[in-house]
Amino acid sequence: MVIQESPSSTSSSSKINPMAAFGASGPRQDSVADFYTGKTVFITGGTGFMGKVLLEKLLRSCPGVLQIYLLIRPKRGQEAQERLQQLLCSPLFDPIRKERPSDISKVLAIEGDITQPELAISHSDRALLTRTVNVVFHSAATVKFDEKLKLSVTINMLGTQRLVELCKRMSSLEALVHVSTAYCNCDRSEVKEMVYPPPIGPDQIVSLVDVLDENFVDSLTPKLVGKRPNTYTFTKALAECWLKENKGDLPLVVVRPSIVLSSIDGPLKGWVDNWNGPTGIIAAAGKGLFRTMLCEKSKKADLVPVDMVINLMIVSAWRISCVKSKEIPIYNCVTGQRKPIKWNDFIDICFKNLRRHPLSQVSWYPDGSVTSSRAMNSIKKCLLHWMPAYIIDSFVWMTGGKPKMIKVQSKLCKAAACLEYFTTQEWEFDDENVRALSQTLNETDKKEFNFDVAKIDWDNYLENYILGIRRFIFKEDIESIPKARQQISKLYMVYRLLQVVGVMITWHFLALRYAPLRRLWSNALRLLLHLARMLPFI
Template identity: 70%
Template structure:
């Protein structure tokens, strides 16, 4: 029989509806959970945390779309083989059998779930986590509406048939209201109603929708933030009596704590750019370095989601609850400090096969950034592809730079602006947790150690994205040292050549230039012994 950890209510709790004394893990005891987006980055972390920290959970159903010749069962087996699930596989392997696939598709009517499965879910599910979404900033509006808005509507239709539903957690984004600088934990109505937009998108040809996209987006930068705002507006008006919670994370990065510190498995957000910078092929970006980078660890978002489900499930509150999961108010970090620390640890833990010494610059000037791109990105890419062509290799650098350029453009809006995300509801939720739950389901961003976190983030990219073992570090560091001296030598030569050009008519300056050149040659001779 599990020990009972009574939650001691804070003074804040006395002003709230009656709060159960059960812990979060006890709340999930015997519960059946349904997850959409379970094969995505956040979905995997959610599933792992449920299995590891809520051992009493009865079943977890994942909505999985057949993909690339794999059926739902095969995709689930592959998912559970991820390093993320190592602790569960080792300590409680039988718990993996609690995870069952539901074949379906968020883009299709009725989620493409069979009648039998729909009836089974309606009878048995207690808690729903809806994290399925397209997070591509430059997604076509028609597909973005289909997934982020219509997919949400179809899920709600299913949830309203669930007779034992205790909590519905919808994952949104803090940036769905990025047209405002101050964002409170409320739903803001978009200029156009969600039903109007969905009707328009459904009846028009995709090419015509593309031509109208900019007008429909208005002052929002992309289809992702726009459709997430539409989904929230629709949920507010159509939730009925559903126990609905909306969780809005800001920019989600790698995990902060266990089971794997620094775990990350996708290129989304800044990760792709940071990885490319570590390889030495991305060196300039449009960014106001003094702005706040509102980054949040993925495991803290998941912990908040689980606590939010516990909260609404134990208080039986049917009012819409919204949580802005962000770090800007409690533990801010600037883009300058974030990028600077990334470079520090990319040099300390260098990646293998680095093209050039990791370094870079940020600027808030579009003109200067464009010039930097030509000199630091495109010129080297063309030179490298030319040599690859001459040596019989396959040119690839221009194609890579095209992808990086698109990714950088998508991020520019977020690296040149700043928001104040009110997170009072998040802080109040943390206050009503008992001490053991605050530790096990930590989402207190004020406790983040950014330096340690970014060190693990860089190591996580190295280990989980590039699949590089720790054994490769000594050789990678030798290569990095050579690149460093080559990089510095080229910088010095460039300065001396410019100096020579500017002082060619003045004898004393020529003599100084000659002495500096002899010193540089002497250092170059020592380079092989370093």
Template identity: 40%
Template sequence: MLPVLASDDVLDRPKETIKMTSAIADFYKDKNVFVTGATGFLGKVLVEKLLRSCPEVKGIYLLIRPRGPQTVQERLNKMVECKLFDKVRHEQPTFHCKLHAIPGEMCEPDLGISQSDQGMLVSKIHILFHAAATVNFNAPLKASMQLNVVGTRYVIALCHDLKHLQAFVHVSTAYANCDRSYIEEVIYPSPVQPLKLIDTLEWMDNTMVTKLTPDLIGKRPNTYTFTKACTEYLLTQEAADLPLSIVRPSIIGGSWREPLVVGTGLLRFMRGKNSAYADIVPVDMTANLIIAAAWDTAVSRAETIPVYNVTSGGVNPLKWGEFSAMLGTYFNKHPLDKLFRTPNITFINNSFMYQFWQIVSHKGPAFLYDIWLSMIGQKPKVWKMYEKVERALSKFEYFTSHHWEWSHDNTDALMAKMGTEDKKIFNFDYRGLHWPTYMENYVLGMKKYVLKEDMDHLPMTKARLNRLRNIPRCFNTILIVVVWRVLIARTKIARNIWHLVVSLCFKFLQYLRISSKRGH
């Protein structure tokens, strides 16, 4: 688990202080919470934050899907063993007694929950956080609709049965309406009627759906954003009478794997605009806002469904060019143990230049490296690695090449309702976020907690990094010579210049050799 920039500067205060002065923590006292998507990146942080900052929460029930031979309880046990839960483990040694695994499946009727578990949830749950969704941007439309839309419909049905429901928070995405350049905190009309589309997809085969998908998603880049927009509209149709709020985070910091391939030096170039905003939001701040939104939903009971745009670009902008520069700086300052090349990343918007540098800096070195592996008797693997990375990165080109603006009125209003202590404990004010500190912590977190590297190896890793810096210099020199010789040196004047340079270099080397002998 990646640690993020610490936004709660009161975590070391006595728990009695939190209990006495935090209205939000007091709201969660003796409450039972149900969470979908709890084993995901955001879900884990949300659960840990609830346990740590709302220490008197009664119980947290987690919908978990069995995976292979692992039971849901085994998956839960493995989840809480990670370093993310170290602090709450120290403060509350018996915290695991509050966590309850509920076997289920988002795509099944009634969420695949047994009748006995349903009965228990109906009588106990006060707050429901729905964070489960497919994050496969290019998932087939049927699969994406089933998990994101139909799955949410099953969650809505459960909410209608809950006897003590006080708040239902649905986690959407800031890019659900990315076909617009300015996105307000409102639910926009759906591109299609979700219920009609669900019925239609039931009788259509996969070939028909594939052909229909581009027309359905329109200006949206993928099925993920399309189905998240459909889900928001579905909530207005079937959940308007519930105590509901919608939280729309943009790019949750730490959820992308690209920094890892940047840190190893595997990735050097990406499609994108240096001037476009990298709308990143730290995961801890996102969890804070979700927790606060449930509190406000229960206390205020707004007449319309409140929507919160959780974005940083409008209040504390970070451009992709600045993002790549910081990432390169801190990966060079704290290099990873398993380096392929020197860490560096550049965003290129021009298609021709991007293809050129793909050949020169990605595919060319990969091809040569695989030849070397074959010569020493090892299996070639780098070319396939690059192909895999490029396929993954193609999903994000749309988001690194475009720019959006979001309104934040509801988010600002929520913050204004919070007391002084709650603003510290559940901070989500991106205006105070210092990006260089965040990025350095991000790199250190990846090194320590994701890759579990020993920081004592840093001097040795830095020495290796210095040696690796000589490789691109040699490669670039050879490339310039080859380009000049093959593409440029075709005229007589160019050939004469070429021979003059070569002869001067040869004479210079001879001079060095003679001088060396005289010195001896």
């Protein structure tokens, strides 16, 4: 069932006149960094990819920030404090440790769990947070596209509800930034910066998931999710709807990034620390393990650098503290409107840089293509992915080794299947609020907290993206590139030789069936033999 939008629901668009919203006296003149001076910040999802970049940016560009609390759950035998220390050992924080080592002490762990009642935060820590926190960034979420609906609801919806309950008790709260996704309304081809009503209310879904057996919920999931491709986008949409209905007087903003890739600027260009989204596929292609994927190559790939998303989040918190609004300001952090790139161009640039800056110990020459034909993609997967995997694993098994290529291909095919929905469709994401927000910044803040995607140079950015995968995912030094290039050159010769042999074999079998082709083939062979005899005399 699809709920038709009423005029009142359509008017809930969070378009804000950037000048009128400030009132006649104009905006507050404090810079963004000044706003954070003396402030205490609370971050959920701080151990994730975006959370780390947010933490580093606050420390580096807002040196006056008083304290930063990270909600961290114990994991795999590690306590929250241990995980915090491990997080701060990331190369991302090397410049901070070198230039302002004392600032690291501003970061403290709050032990808790987004999936538990009251976030599993102790009574004393809750009292501390409600008394001191001024700004909250909520980025904790399960980003697994194939997550079971029950767990996705628990993290993405109930976790958000529990955080809001805590925020409503914070006496000095000035801003709450909720991180959503541009694709939470991917059942629409055009997505405005507004909250759309879902077919099923969030409270209904919570009740349903709470009372029904998990297996039964799993069987209902496709019907509940509807036109959306996964539980992630579905529960993110429900969370937005719940926030609109229950935010009360909270100074809430919603930031919706599209597909988040590596950082574009300092302190580490190309920084990335996970295999999510296209990164895992590109990394596998660089190793020669992945060569075909279902994709409409002429459609736009809406990709955005992680640090631009973070800059927008930091600025949006400053903005909501300056301008109180009954509506929820929503910011679509996207590139499709002002700096579009097509999937074909993205893939070509990535492959070009995978050959210019090759990975070490590759299995095969990095090459590949995409197709919009499911039948052709299936054939190519069998020939280019599964057949080599079975051959290699059979050989490894016979020599007493441990086969792993079939397992690797299974994971890669699963990852590719999760991306297919996004690589075969196209959306028009409105970003007027983001443009208006940029106009409220002074020139210094526009540079320090840049989220102007129109300034992206895709060739330069994607080259750093590949170098980032090489350095931060595979831990390879730049000094190893010359040796890797030598290996790639050898593989290229073998690759082209096999292609020629393949063409010749195919042509030979065709020539056996058709007389004209047989004569042409015989003449070609005689010419090749003649040239070969002449070669020593050249």
